[in-house]
Amino acid sequence: MPRGPQPSDDNKLIGYFKNKDSEHYKAYEDAVEEFHPYIPFFTTFDSKVAKKLTLKLNEIDFYKAFMEEPVTIPDKPNSEEEIINFVEVHKRSTLRKLKPESMYETWEEDVDGIHIVAFAEEADTDGYEFLETLKAVAQDNTDNPDLSIIWIDPDDFPLLVPYWEKTFNIDLSAP
Template sequence: MKWGWVLLGVLLTFGYLCWSEKGLEFPEYDGKDRVHQLTIKNYKSVMKRYDVMVIYYHKSVGEDRMSRKQFEVEELALEVLGSLTILPKNTVESIYIFADDEIIEYDGELAADTLLEFLYDVIEEPVEIISNDRELKGFHHIEEDIKLMGYFKSAKSSHFTEYDDAAEEFHPFIKFFATFEPKIAKKLNLKMNEVDFYEPFMIKPVTIPGKPYTEDDIVSFIEEHDRPTLRKLEPHSMYEIWEDDINGQHIVAFAEESDPDGYEFLEILKEVAQENTENPDLSIIWIDPDDFPLMVPYWEKTFRIDLSSPQIGVVDVEDADSVWMEMDDEENMPTADELDTWIEDVMSGRINPGDETDYNHDDDEEEDDDDEDDDDDDDYNDDDDDDDGNEDDEDE
């Protein structure tokens, strides 16, 4: 891989953040041509020259002077960044990364730091090898992503080759791990040539059935289970996740993990997700507002909520209509049972974005109280009827 390009891109980002610090110099364009305008005639020869390329489908450049100037500034920025290629075209702006034999669509936030981090992930090997306890500890700390772990005899094993080929199909969106160490496999309760599938935020993995596996076996299993019960909205895949709705709706939870209330609510949310992991129709998107600071004012205005405290609601993806569970910010988080009941009401249609009022997790208690009051009234009326009957008897 041509690491110089990526390193230059990192220096660019770092320079923007820290150029005012003493001892740091802002990187300058070195004059080397790294941006190509692809055409029918040259695209094959250009693509053969590089191990990793990013294709940027750009809107047509206007004829006016300002449009041309903007295009030149963007092109210069990409020259410095290194491994990006512009192709003017009348389409919505899209970015594709060509790595080896794979074409990867980048469907995330259009920010330099996010894109560079994604490129680093692309350059990494599709399968990360776990060889010791320290690396195993790091593996267990990954809970926000889908991940797989396999145990194989060696890197030369044909079974590992099938696993590695499957990993390339999902790289870098799904994390693949493997170990060749019997001690590590024993701690993971893995047998030879066996692969475990870990859903985000779930305690126990699911062993992929039918070993030994072919590449197609692994790919098919992942495609059937690639919508987790609880998933986190990440900058590098935010649009892909948002487009993966269920019947035009998303259950969305906002919670700052660094905030005590947010952390408490997130733990309750994980508990509910773990209890409902077998439900294929349930998928909750967790958004940490700290990851999207520029989006917070938009979300608060659009959904009419206060993101300084945890929120959960159901959102219509077409028109952004939404209804939110009313939560008391005075240290009164809903219990797991209350949250589970709310989710059941959403899935049954009792709660939907067309509702004009919020759902209060105390509503069920109030309904129970009303039922008790009705029973008391019935008892009271029955007593009155008995009294009237006795009076009539006395009159007779």
């Protein structure tokens, strides 16, 4: 049984703190402002919820996109600077979905190595199966900084389909 949220196409942070007046919560809140709106963050002050998430007091879990298990930020409690530094180092997921609101951030990354651009319609059976394969590859290679997979669902960008077909010399209507 998963200990936290189901894997999604977004990175996210989840922290457990005593209350809103806690100095550790305030450091967390200040740190996450640096990444808003690209990385959503969540907080619980409820010990029962934290127990279900296996979070200890003042602990923060970082969930990478499409990954099943989080990475806990070490050395709790963390300062604002420690949280920011950790997220900066870990924020690039191996597999990223191209979205209208973050497409420029996704494309501008300067990463040497292997770049894969994959087109798959999530609503299509073949596309879904291909996406599951991409997720497995990403999970197996999450520690490989040289691998970057960008998933594009053509349904999200209908006006760009002709451009992509010409640029990549592919037919996106074919399986």
